Amino acid sequence: MAKRAFLTLIVVLLLFLGILPVLSMLVKSLVVQGNFSLASYGSVLTSGRQWTLMWHSAALSSMVTLLTLVIGTPLGILLAESDMPFRRFFTILFVIPLLLPPYFMAVSWFDLLGRQGLLAQIAGPVATRITSDLLFGLPGCVLVLFSVFLPIPMLLTMVFLGTINPRLQEAGRLVSDWKGILKSITVPLILPGIMLSAMLVFILAFGEFSVPNFLRYDVFPVESFTQFSAFYDFKAATAAAVPLVVVTLLLMFAESVFLRENTYQIRPSQEAVHSPRIELGSHLKWLLSLVTALAFIIVIVPVLVLAVQSAHTEAYIQALDYAGKSLLRSLAYAFIAATLLVSLGFFTGYLVQKKALWCWRFVDSSLLFLFALPSTVIGIGLISLWNTRWTNFVYATPAIIIIGYLAKYTALTSRISVTGLAQVPPSMEEAAQVAGAGWFRRIFYILIPLAGPTLLAGWLVGYIFSLRDTGITMLVYPPGHETLPVRIFTLMANGSPQLVAALCILMIAAILVPGGLLAALATRMKYKVNS
Amino acid sequence: MKKTILAIFAILVLVMAGYTVLHFTKEPSTKVSTVTVYVSEDQVFSEPILKDFEKDTGIKFRAVYDTEEAKSTGAMNRLIAEKDNPQADVYWANEPIRAEVLKQKGISESYFSPNARDIPARFKDPDGYWTGFSARARVLVVNNHVKDVPQSILAYTDPRWKGKSVITNPLFGTTTSHIAALFVLWGDKRAKAFMNAMKQNRTAISTNNGESADFVTAGQYDFSLVDSDDAVNRIRQGKSVKMVYPDQGENDTGCFIVPNATVLIKGGRHPKAARKLIDYLLSRETERKLAFADCAQIPLHPGVEIPSELKPIDKIKTMQINYADVAKKMVEIQPFLKTWMGL
Numbered sequence: 001m002a003k004r005a006f007l008t009l010i011v012v013l014l015l016f017l018g019i020l021p022v023l024s025m026l027v028k029s030l031v032v033q034g035n036f037s038l039a040s041y042g043s044v045l046t047s048g049r050q051w052t053l054m055w056h057s058a059a060l061s062s063m064v065t066l067l068t069l070v071i072g073t074p075l076g077i078l079l080a081e082s083d084m085p086f087r088r089f090f091t092i093l094f095v096i097p098l099l100l101p102p103y104f105m106a107v108s109w110f111d112l113l114g115r116q117g118l119l120a121q122i123a124g125p126v127a128t129r130i131t132s133d134l135l136f137g138l139p140g141c142v143l144v145l146f147s148v149f150l151p152i153p154m155l156l157t158m159v160f161l162g163t164i165n166p167r168l169q170e171a172g173r174l175v176s177d178w179k180g181i182l183k184s185i186t187v188p189l190i191l192p193g194i195m196l197s198a199m200l201v202f203i204l205a206f207g208e209f210s211v212p213n214f215l216r217y218d219v220f221p222v223e224s225f226t227q228f229s230a231f232y233d234f235k236a237a238t239a240a241a242v243p244l245v246v247v248t249l250l251l252m253f254a255e256s257v258f259l260r261e262n263t264y265q266i267r268p269s270q271e272a273v274h275s276p277r278i279e280l281g282s283h284l285k286w287l288l289s290l291v292t293a294l295a296f297i298i299v300i301v302p303v304l305v306l307a308v309q310s311a312h313t314e315a316y317i318q319a320l321d322y323a324g325k326s327l328l329r330s331l332a333y334a335f336i337a338a339t340l341l342v343s344l345g346f347f348t349g350y351l352v353q354k355k356a357l358w359c360w361r362f363v364d365s366s367l368l369f370l371f372a373l374p375s376t377v378i379g380i381g382l383i384s385l386w387n388t389r390w391t392n393f394v395y396a397t398p399a400i401i402i403i404g405y406l407a408k409y410t411a412l413t414s415r416i417s418v419t420g421l422a423q424v425p426p427s428m429e430e431a432a433q434v435a436g437a438g439w440f441r442r443i444f445y446i447l448i449p450l451a452g453p454t455l456l457a458g459w460l461v462g463y464i465f466s467l468r469d470t471g472i473t474m475l476v477y478p479p480g481h482e483t484l485p486v487r488i489f490t491l492m493a494n495g496s497p498q499l500v501a502a503l504c505i506l507m508i509a510a511i512l513v514p515g516g517l518l519a520a521l522a523t524r525m526k527y528k529v530n531s
Numbered sequence: 532m533k534k535t536i537l538a539i540f541a542i543l544v545l546v547m548a549g550y551t552v553l554h555f556t557k558e559p560s561t562k563v564s565t566v567t568v569y570v571s572e573d574q575v576f577s578e579p580i581l582k583d584f585e586k587d588t589g590i591k592f593r594a595v596y597d598t599e600e601a602k603s604t605g606a607m608n609r610l611i612a613e614k615d616n617p618q619a620d621v622y623w624a625n626e627p628i629r630a631e632v633l634k635q636k637g638i639s640e641s642y643f644s645p646n647a648r649d650i651p652a653r654f655k656d657p658d659g660y661w662t663g664f665s666a667r668a669r670v671l672v673v674n675n676h677v678k679d680v681p682q683s684i685l686a687y688t689d690p691r692w693k694g695k696s697v698i699t700n701p702l703f704g705t706t707t708s709h710i711a712a713l714f715v716l717w718g719d720k721r722a723k724a725f726m727n728a729m730k731q732n733r734t735a736i737s738t739n740n741g742e743s744a745d746f747v748t749a750g751q752y753d754f755s756l757v758d759s760d761d762a763v764n765r766i767r768q769g770k771s772v773k774m775v776y777p778d779q780g781e782n783d784t785g786c787f788i789v790p791n792a793t794v795l796i797k798g799g800r801h802p803k804a805a806r807k808l809i810d811y812l813l814s815r816e817t818e819r820k821l822a823f824a825d826c827a828q829i830p831l832h833p834g835v836e837i838p839s840e841l842k843p844i845d846k847i848k849t850m851q852i853n854y855a856d857v858a859k860k861m862v863e864i865q866p867f868l869k870t871w872m873g874l
Contacts, residue, residue, distance in 0.1 A: 480593035
């Protein structure tokens with residue numbers, strides 16, 4: 001009873017925070033002068049140009065997804081399971097591009113490869129003409145988005161590898177080498193994580209507008225953006241966002257068909273945690289070189305460009321003076337949002353994973369629907385719903401930013417919770433139930449500790465996405481309460497490049513410090529779970 | 532160890548929660564007079580002025596700034612969406628066209644500031660819904676390696692510069708206003724022919740004026756039509772570019788001028804403070820500060836001191852245009868521009 005009541009409350013909360021604002025936008029897009037009308041949808045996909053844009057978006061997101069999976073999954077396996085040195089260092093390094101809004105990375109690449117970028121000073125104008133031509137277009141977009149989203153499959157692979165029962169792999173060793181174990185045991189067991197990362201990367205790349213816009217590659221989200229920015233036509237903008245959502249729902253359907261039959265096992269022994277199961281032997285040298293080269297190209301070089309640009313003490317003093325308060329605000333909002341995101345995500349994840357209420361599929365789809373919607377649609381929806389005299393205590397305070405993050409990013413923590421909970425055998429909860437433990441006790445003493453490392457990963461993901469958000473924050477932040485990424489964006493217009501670069505470096509640091517703390521906590525929790 | 536980390540984590544969460552709660556409690560109880568302003572002018576230029584206002588008057592300001600990445604339309608979208616319960620008291624528009632849109636949508640309110648008496652009538656709404664100040668000129672930024680410097684926007688259609696020019700996406704910002712002004716001035720037929728010729732001359736499209744100026748600075752293109760602040764900014768940074776006021780000949784159309792505009796928001800919560808802020812923005816002193824700032828904006832009050840890079844407004848041949856007509860034309864030509872952009 002308590003379970004049903006509580007989960008119903010969670011669904012109501014979700015409806016209130018995320019669905020209602022967007023629903024109000026959708027309904028408005030279907031009403032013209034008081035009557036039902038599809039006029040706003042008239043131009044969506046009706047011209048050849050729209051289909052071309054859709055094709056561009058599909059090509060870009062497919063390439064980015066494929067590349068990040070093909071490289072991110074083995075990279076995750078190498079960094080989690082092999083005896084390669086500096087694994088933790090590489091893990092942190094590869095995560096850095098995900099910490100910044102993708103637009104910043106595109107600007108950094110432009111500073112490097114543009115016709116008067118740093119490369120031009122080293123390699124001369126002919127080389128930079130070629131790199132500049134490549135940067136502006138599909139290859140440049142793929143490169144930037146690949147570097148930004150690579151950590152997603154990498155991290156999810158690592159998280160899922162950490163949940164495999166090592167005895168299965170040890171048993172495999174008796175009959176096969178590590179390649180065989182990878183192929184027949186490890187990869188099939190982490191398939192849900194790979195699928196989840198594929199879906200997330202595809203959705204993120206499909207909805208991405210700032211990088212393709214900067215690098216001159218027309219994609220479908222430009223339509224919704226144009227309706228907002230050039231025409232101030234909220235109805236048409238909402239209509240133009242709907243195809244993005246349809247693609248997401250199709251992906252979700254494909255995922256559910258793919259993963260219907262998967263089962264999971266948790267790891268029972270502590271000693272297996274530390275022993276790397278892949279001894280690289282003669283492969284170590286070239287693999288280490290390859291990983292180093294990749295890190296150098298996609299992380300060190302662009303970050304170095306920022307570091308070189310910001311290499312003045314005054315830039316950092318000015319940055320702290322300009323944006324010290326924004327940095328504190330960002331950290332505060334991201335901390336609170338991540339904690340709420342992981343809480344809400346855990347319970348919606350529980351609802352979906354256990355099919356605890358009849359509406360579990362609606363909850364799952366709604367969350368992904370919100371994640372796929374352009375931030376502007378959610379932002380305007382939130383304004384329409386919350387900006388009244390009676391709800392000013394929410395709208396005129398930072399609470400509205402947190403609500404925006406919950407609406408947009410609960411899908412991430414929910415999905416991560418689903419996969420984390422799937423690794424806990426139902427028998428454990430059932431045993432506790434038989435022993436007389438109530439639902440809340442089972443949640444807090446059985447499920448949360450066992451899914452702990454995955455939940456911490458969820459917290460970190462929620463923290464990163466909240467901290468780097470600009471789309472929603474930009475539209476709803478109360479006057480005078482801008483966050484650091486918003487501050488950087490507003491200063492980018494005619495602000496000094498040194499100052500902007502220094503702010504980006506501060507932002508990276510702001511994420512890495514709590515990230516490191518969390519990583520330490522996750523490692524400790526793994527011991528607990530496994531012992 | 533684990534307990535320690537958990538304790539640190541819990542403390543951090545509590546501190547952050549406390550910080551946010553402070554915001555909740557602080558806002559309504561404050562007795563200091565405040566004004567909320569939404570700003571489309573770049574933050575680096577507008578914030579120092581607002582801080583001076585706070586220092587000089589004791590009225591605290593709370594601001595929402597726009598970003599160039601969002602085409603400076605975030606504030607406009609918010610103003611429109613917040614129409615029924617406005618949060619802003621004043622809108623500092625970076626061009627009068629947005630102010631005209633707000634007037635048409637019933638979001639603004641009339642106010643004739645005593646500080647605007649000297650400002651020429653063509654830079655003010657006759658009904659008082661917006662008042663112009665500190666203008667940008669639409670200029671050509673030209674790379675110094677170009678020997679035969681273009682002197683007119685018609686250079687975009689000149690085969691000499693085929694594939695060598697760049698213009699900002701005409702669907703957004705001051706470029707839209709400029710194109711709309713050409714439609715008003717020339718008529719649809721000639722303006723459309725100009726746009727099509729520009730396209731045939733392989734003019735590249737950038738996402739914003741700053742980026743256009745950067746492309747020219749980088750030598751990727753020879754010239755671009757940008758706002759004067761973008762050009763002056765690069766010149767002051769020591770980049771190898773020059774600024775040309777286009778179409779200054781006797782029979783030429785003149786240079787399109789884009790003033791900032793102050794707008795009083797209808798139903799704002801601090802109408803008194805809002806009027807004081809508008810008066811402050813429209814003062815000669817603010818215009819002087821904006822002229823000497825990196826944005827190098829041209830004062831509209833006569834006789835205000837200006838830096839050497841700028842020409843006084845009365846020495847520039849300006850395009851004779853009615854901004855209300857431009858705003859109307861801008862809406863009319865959006866389908867054409869969308870098609871022109873291939874959308």
